[in-house]
Amino acid sequence: MGVFFNGRYIESPTTASAVNDDGMLNQNLTVGNVVAFVGRSAGGKPKSALSWGSPDEARAELVSGELLDAVLKAFDPSNETGGPSLVIGVRVQPATQASGVIKDSGANTVINLQSEGYGLRENMIGYKVEAGSTTGLRFTSQRGSSYFTQDNLARKAFTVTYAGTEASATVAVTSSQVVLSAPAGTAVATILFADYGTVQDVVDRINLVPNFSATVEDDSYTSVTANGLDFVTAQSVKTAPYTVTADLQAVIDWINGALEGFIVATRPANVGTKPAVSAMQFLTGGSDGSTLNSDWADAFGVLQGIDAQVISPVSGDPSIIAMADVHAQYMSDVAGRERRAVCGLALSTSNSVAMAAAKAINSDRTALLFQGHYQNVDGKLKLFAPYISAAGVAGMFAGVNPGEPLTNKQFKCAGLERELRNPTDTDPLIKAGLLCLENTAAGFKVVKSISTWLVNKKYNRVEMSCGFALDFTVRNVREAVDVLRGTKANQLTARRAVSLTQSALKELAREEPQGPGVLAGNAETPPYRNITATVEGDVTRIQFECSPVVPNNYILVTVFAATFSGSATA
16 A cells, blocks of 8 residues: 655655745735826837836937826926836827838849838938948948948858869859859759758858868858848859858848847848948838827727836826726726826816816726926926826826825926915815815925715725725735635635735735835734635635725814913012
8 A cells, every 4th residue: 555645646665755835935015116108209119018217218219209208207206205116108109110222233122121210200210321441331320410330241151162174163142042053054053041051051061062162251150041142143163262242131130230220121032132332311101190099098908918006198188088097997996907097187277177077087096187387498497287297196106105195295396387275276176086286385295195086085095095005905915815826725725815815914014114014003903904714615715904004184283272370479
């Protein structure tokens, strides 16, 4: 009689061991605090998730436009909170690449060119082909005052020689083969690139043909693919060695290499003649396209694949704001990636129109701003729309631990589009569900970081920070216990579920700065309690109580005044 142990049946007597490493799971939290924007820009691949770790990276890729304005604002929203370490952006326009061609002396296209970037500005890229100062060609690409150039673009692949008694001998090169003939017109060897893929392979095969010999011209080209050779027809190799070149491919490879940054080159099929010298020409066909609501919907679709906790559309269009809210609701309720939206209206939006807009949204997952702000740009004050203000607030949320309220936090700007009186103006606006900015003696600040939710006064619905704290808690606990999915449902499952849940909640309650501090409590009222897990069939149910942090919005001071009484003696 044997024994079943660690997944196998042991018949022969032995000493076996197994390691249970459940206790080695990393207990750190797994959810980040990332902000993402959707908007228009002059650069960047459209409808793709682009990410930047610094403002300079964003400037280099986006070039200009409101998406760039939003990203830059998010990186530097406040001197008090700081900004996010990572920003994601999606360019919404259906922009296209520009294209061009390089031709040979017979006006045949030998290189197709396409801009690396997308949009109208790609039509500004010029390119020219000149004779190399020593050999080959010189290629230059240029946009404005920036340019890339390389001289002496040439590639000697191998030499081939015939030393036999025939009166003539030739070599021919096409896109698929090398043909050796002796005498001319009588093929003695056809070397297919499908069988001999590299220059070295071709040379080795030639050296097996009687009376023919070949030598690789440059050892660095031995592994270069043979189908990149320049074409040649019936070239004599009888009177002197002939050098087979790959100048066309040399130009293409340099354009596609790390030293050129504007253009991508491709070689048309069955082409192998060298480029002709040409004057400066420009790429054409690049376009920013016409942005429709369907393009915005596509961009939000891209964000479905991104793990972001805060999103912000760079538009004041109510229909786009509605899309952002629907996206946040779907991702939170169905897709399991909780997130919230911070949106802004257009410039010159009145109080009454803004209040009506907030009422129309009425969502616990969307905050709405209606005040633009001024910033000093190149020594002049520039007015930015409320949706750029919203980008700054979104950056502030992504620059603090989840659950940190923005109430009374500094907003970095040089002035507000509209000054609000606190409480004369702010009271009705906050009551209407608008996130307001104010000018105080201590700087420009967020009055109260609220959502547009008007249905009730639940903290997690009204206060964006409390909602973020609860989202962060739910997501981390869910990911912590997800390791149980697909395991056996048995007597250990409930205990493991409780243990995993408790570990996650413990980290969530860890005070700042060592932890996120999203759960609050003390000895009398702990931050979490009553963790239970039950297993019924293939279903495990986990329950617990927790106390996500709520903002300390109101400081109430009571002074007990009393008259003075006393006596005096001489």
